[in-house]
Amino acid sequence: MPKRSLAEQLDQAVQAMLDHPGAETSQVDSEISPLLRIAAELRNLPREEFKTRLKRDLQGELGLSLSAAAETRAAGRPTASPYLTLQNAAAAIDFYKRAFGATENMRLLGPGGKVIHAEIQIGNTPILLSDEFPEYGSLGPKTLGGSPVRMQLNVDDVDAFVRHAVAEGAKVVRPVADMFYGHRAGQLADPFGYFWTVSTPIENLSAPEIQRRFDAMPHHQESAKGSAEVRKGFHTVTPYIVAQNAPSLIEFLQKTFHAEETLRSGPGSEGGMHCEVRIGDSMLMVGGGGEGFAWKGQTRPCAFHIYVPDCDATYERAVAAGGVSLGKPADQFYGERSANVRDEAGNLWYIATYKGEDYKWPGAPTIQPSLHPLRAEPVISFLKNAFGATELGRHATPDGVIRHATVKVGDALMEMGESHGPFQPMASSFMLYVPDVDATYQRALAAGATSMSEPANQSYGDRTGAVSDAFGNQWYIATPVRG
Amino acid sequence: MTVLKKELSDDQQLVEAAQRDRARFADLYERHFYRVYAYVVRRVPNHEEAEDVTSEVFHQALKKLDSYEWRGTPFMAWLYRIAANALADRWERRSKEGAAPSREIPEAAAMDDIERRAALFELVDALPSDQRRVVVLRFVEQKSIRDISQEMKKTEGAVKQLQFRALKQLRSQMEGANA
Numbered sequence: 190m191p192k193r194s195l196a197e198q199l200d201q202a203v204q205a206m207l208d209h210p211g212a213e214t215s216q217v218d219s220e221i222s223p224l225l226r227i228a229a230e231l232r233n234l235p236r237e238e239f240k241t242r243l244k245r246d247l248q249g250e251l252g253l254s255l256s257a258a259a260e261t262r263a264a265g266r267p268t269a270s271p272y273l274t275l276q277n278a279a280a281a282i283d284f285y286k287r288a289f290g291a292t293e294n295m296r297l298l299g300p301g302g303k304v305i306h307a308e309i310q311i312g313n314t315p316i317l318l319s320d321e322f323p324e325y326g327s328l329g330p331k332t333l334g335g336s337p338v339r340m341q342l343n344v345d346d347v348d349a350f351v352r353h354a355v356a357e358g359a360k361v362v363r364p365v366a367d368m369f370y371g372h373r374a375g376q377l378a379d380p381f382g383y384f385w386t387v388s389t390p391i392e393n394l395s396a397p398e399i400q401r402r403f404d405a406m407p408h409h410q411e412s413a414k415g416s417a418e419v420r421k422g423f424h425t426v427t428p429y430i431v432a433q434n435a436p437s438l439i440e441f442l443q444k445t446f447h448a449e450e451t452l453r454s455g456p457g458s459e460g461g462m463h464c465e466v467r468i469g470d471s472m473l474m475v476g477g478g479g480e481g482f483a484w485k486g487q488t489r490p491c492a493f494h495i496y497v498p499d500c501d502a503t504y505e506r507a508v509a510a511g512g513v514s515l516g517k518p519a520d521q522f523y524g525e526r527s528a529n530v531r532d533e534a535g536n537l538w539y540i541a542t543y544k545g546e547d548y549k550w551p552g553a554p555t556i557q558p559s560l561h562p563l564r565a566e567p568v569i570s571f572l573k574n575a576f577g578a579t580e581l582g583r584h585a586t587p588d589g590v591i592r593h594a595t596v597k598v599g600d601a602l603m604e605m606g607e608s609h610g611p612f613q614p615m616a617s618s619f620m621l622y623v624p625d626v627d628a629t630y631q632r633a634l635a636a637g638a639t640s641m642s643e644p645a646n647q648s649y650g651d652r653t654g655a656v657s658d659a660f661g662n663q664w665y666i667a668t669p670v671r672g
Numbered sequence: 673m674t675v676l677k678k679e680l681s682d683d684q685q686l687v688e689a690a691q692r693d694r695a696r697f698a699d700l701y702e703r704h705f706y707r708v709y710a711y712v713v714r715r716v717p718n719h720e721e722a723e724d725v726t727s728e729v730f731h732q733a734l735k736k737l738d739s740y741e742w743r744g745t746p747f748m749a750w751l752y753r754i755a756a757n758a759l760a761d762r763w764e765r766r767s768k769e770g771a772a773p774s775r776e777i778p779e780a781a782a783m784d785d786i787e788r789r790a791a792l793f794e795l796v797d798a799l800p801s802d803q804r805r806v807v808v809l810r811f812v813e814q815k816s817i818r819d820i821s822q823e824m825k826k827t828e829g830a831v832k833q834l835q836f837r838a839l840k841q842l843r844s845q846m847e848g849a850n851a
Contacts, residue, residue, distance in 0.1 A: 196829075196836035200817060203835065207814055224839040227792065227846070231811035233713040234793055239723050240705055247701060247730055312693065345689065345696075 195220060203228050271340065273318040273383060274329045278304035281318065281381045285309055288357035288379070289342065289350075291316070311342065330382030334574030334636040339376075340385045347373050347389040354387070362631045367391060369402045378631045419622040420651075420669050422472060425599025428558045429474040429618040429665065431489040432534035435462050436479045441532050442466055444510040445503060446495065448473075460484045468495070469555025474620055489663070490535035491617035492559040494604055496549040500542040504528040507538065515611055525550075537612070553602060557595075558619065560605035561612045562660050565591040568605060571658055572596055574636035576621065576629065578603075599623070616661035626668040630654040633664065646670060683747045690737060697734055700747070705730075708751055710789035715759050715773060719812070725762065729755045752777040788846070795845050803838035806831055 195218070202217045202225050210232075217225060275281045279302070285291040286309070294308040294315065304320045321329050330336035344350040351365050354377055362384060365375035371392035377385045394402075419425055432438040442448035448466040455462030457476070461484035464475045478484035497503040501518045507530040508514055515537070516529035527541040539559065542548045549555065562568045565583075572578035576598050583594035595604045599622070608614055623629040626644045633656045634640060641663065644654035653667040686703065689696040708729050713722040732754050740750050759773045778786065796807055802824070809820045817835075821828045 196832040199836050199839065200832045203810070204817075207811075223843055224836075227839050227842050228811060230789060230792055231796070231807055231842075232814070233710070233722075233789065234796060234808065234812050235706070235709045235713070235726075236719055236723070236812055237808050239719075239726075243705075243723075243727050243730060244698065244701060246727065247697065247734055345693065 199224055207232075267315065270314075271316050271338070273316065274321055274327045275318060275381045276321055276329045276331045277381070278307060278318050278320045281379070282307055282309055284358060284379060284381070285311065285316075288354040288359050289385075312344075330635060334570065335632055336383055338383075340383055342385055342387045344387055344389055347375060347387050350387055351375050351377065359385070360631065362627050363625070369406060370394065370399045376628070378635070382635045384631070419599065420667075422467075423620075423622060424471065424554065424601040425622055426558065426601035426603060427472050427474055427620040427622075428491045428493070428556070429476060429489070429620050429663075430491055430534065430536060431461075431486065431618060432475060432477040433488055434479055434534070435464055435475050435477045438477075438532065438534045438536075439464055439466060439475055441507075441510045441512070441534075442468065442473070442475075445507040445512065445538075446497065456482055456484070459486055461486065471554050471556035473556065487616075488535060489618045490537075490615055492537035492539070492561060492612070492615060494539045494541060494557040494559050496541055496543060496553060496555055498542065498548045500526045500528055500540050503540050504530065507532070507540065512538070520544075531611075535615075537615075557602045557604050558617065560603065560617070560660075560662075561608040561614055562605060563608055563614060565594055565605050565607050568658075568660055569594060569596055571636050571638070571660070572598060572603070575633035575638060575656075575658070575664075576623075577632075614661065616663070618663040618665065621664050621666045623666055623668055626652050626654055626666050629666050630656065633658075633666070638664070684742050687737070687740060687742065687747050691740075694734070694737070697737065700733075701730060704748060704751055706790040706793040707748060707786060708755055710786045710793060711752060711755055711778065712759070714789075721762075725755065725758050728758045732758070749777050792842060792846060795842050799838055799841060803834050803841065806834040807838050810835055 198218055199221050202221055206225060206229055273281070282291070282293055282296070282304075286293065289311050291309040291311045294310055296307040297305045299305040304318070307318050309316050309318065319327065321327055321332060323332075342350070347365050351359075351361070355361060359377040359379055361375065362378050363374075363376040365373060365387070367373050368388075371390060371394040372388045373391045374386055374388035377387060379385060430438065439448065439450055443450070443466075446468045448468045450464060450466050451472075452465040453462065454464070455476075457463050460482060461477050462479050462482055466473050466475060477486065477488065504514075504518050512530040512532050514529070515531055516527075518526055518528040518540075520526050524545065525541045525543050527539055530538045530540060532538065537559075543550045543553075545551070560568060569578070569580055573580070573596075578596045578598045581595040581597055581602070583591055585591045590609075591605070591607050593604060593606045595602055597603075606612065621629070630640075630644050638656035638658050641655035641657055642653075644652055644666070646652045650669060651667040652670045653665055655663060655665045657663045683700075683703070686696065686699045690700055705726075709722060709726050712725045712729070713719070716722050716725060729751060733751060736754075740747065753775075756773065756775050756777060760775045763773050796804060799807065805824060806820060809815045809823065810817075815823070817828050817831050821831045824831065826834075
């Protein structure tokens with residue numbers, strides 16, 4: 190008789206064990222007995238679906254306990270809550286639900302379906318919101334051109350959170366990265382004009398340690414001096430003239446203003462050339478076509494207020510170099526002698542000599558770009574909201590026409606006078622150096638600009654993005670990132 | 673011992689995460705489900721009661737989570753305490769037959785026993801699906817080889833082979849785990 194297989198012997202012992210749970214196991218093969226002990230223990234194995242069922246029950250309870258928590262909070266509300274005003278609160282609630290996992294606690298609707306008041310909850314925090322009510326001074330960031338308040342979201346997994354939020358329509362202002370203060374964080378812009386910093390702690394640091402790390406940052410030391418963000422030798426704003434014949438324009442600038450050409454390169458992405466010239470303490474960028482360049486594009490001239498030591502002599506040179514006179518040198522009531530010339534590329538030059546100790550107005554750079562919008566107010570407001578400009582002063586006629594206003598953007602001065610006579614709006618281009626191109630880009634969009642290109646690193650070492658404002662000007666926003 | 677310490681500190685983090693966000697309680701549940709069941713199942717007469725008590729333990733744990741404070745008391749010990757109380761309450765409500773169950777958490781030796789049982793349960797999850805199916809049908813549902821062979825559309829010999837291989841596999845893994 191052949192020996193029964195081990196599998197067979199085991200099963201017999203198992204059957205006996207199942208039939209008589211309390212009984213001593215009869216003699217079995219030494220290979221079988223340890224398996225039998227395991228078999229006996231396996232009778233205690235939880236039933237198959239129980240673990241899953243209980244988990245589901247607990248999750249159900251979780252839903253209940255969360256809403257219970259919401260009720261508790263309604264009874265004992267937090268001491269301080271953010272209250273967001275939005276142009277379209279209903280759309281925002283929907284977005285916050287999808288992108289940030291918010292839940293809606295309540296919504297109070299007024300005539301026409303306007304959201305008078307709503308409460309959502311993100312994690313354990315209630316956030317209040319409503320539509321705009323201008324009659325009560327309640328305006329959202331889109332209308333105001335930005336919000337000074339940043340929202341902070343503390344999440345367990347910042348990377349996953351941001352990925353999801355972006356998939357739902359949030360825009361990355363600052364990509365997620367490890368921060369010196371011990372968090373991994375990034376910044377998002379929602380479609381409604383609010384900014385959200387999303388953060389996960391990765392280190393537990395004391396306040397003095399954070400301060401020490403901050404002080405040790407080389408970047409911080411440089412930017413405190415205000416030089417890191419602006420390309421060396423440049424001001425915050427640099428006009429970018431695009432001309433049909435760039436070399437010819439540069440020749441005019443050399444003959445008239447003794448411009449010094451510091452760079453000539455190309456062809457660039459659009460087949461044109463890129464040149465840089467220095468006049469006094471200011472830089473101009475000149476691009477466009479020229480002999481041997483297959484460039485075909487829109488010219489983008491600009492108007493300039495330029496200080497020279499001798500207005501009359503410069504005016505003579507400008508006309509001799511092909512400039513068209515729009516006004517001979519004359520003394521102005523504001524203490525300058527000035528003349529107006531248009532060059533062949535269409536740029537306007539207000540050639541001025543200040544009648545003081547210096548030929549320049551105290552503190553003024555050699556060149557200030559000059560805008561001639563139909564209305565100055567919206568332009569000033571845009572520059573403030575988008576680029577943090579400050580207004581230094583304005584001169585208006587009794588009937589409210591702004592004849593002259595000066596704004597400061599970073600360390601650059603720009604001036605403007607509402608359009609009159611030959612001084613009509615121009616679609617100009619500007620290079621703008623900022624500490625954080627992504628943030629400025631988003632602010633510009635929030636202030637009403639249209640995106641031309643999202644911020645991206647360029648081969649020449651800048652990170653740049655571009656927007657066009659509502660007045661036809663283009664802004665190439667850049668942050669030098671080359672080490 | 674270092675493994676245990678690591679596990680304790682992981683537990684602490686999981687508890688803190690769940691205290692911040694109740695959805696994270698799922699992680700604690702996954703980690704401790706088999707331990708709680710392994711403890712409870714030997715102190716009640718059948719699976720139905722083991723399930724009742726285990727449910728009660730986790731529901732209570734979820735409800736009381738904020739009251740748990742990390743003071744060197746492992747989270748598992750806290751769960752054992754809830755379980756011990758649940759078993760004792762149950763005994764008081766019911767027949768009061770036999771000795772009253774202790775409200776104390778199990779001693780070290782008993783704890784080892786529970787850990788071993790929980791480890792075995794976890795290993796079953798990792799078995800090849802055929803073997804796992806046989807283990808559940810044979811030992812939990814206590815079905816005959818014939819019934820199982822019909823249910824799984826296999827020969828009786830094949831089912832016995834699966835039973836044999838499953839137990840051998842579990843044994844070698846338990847030995848590996850204990851080594």
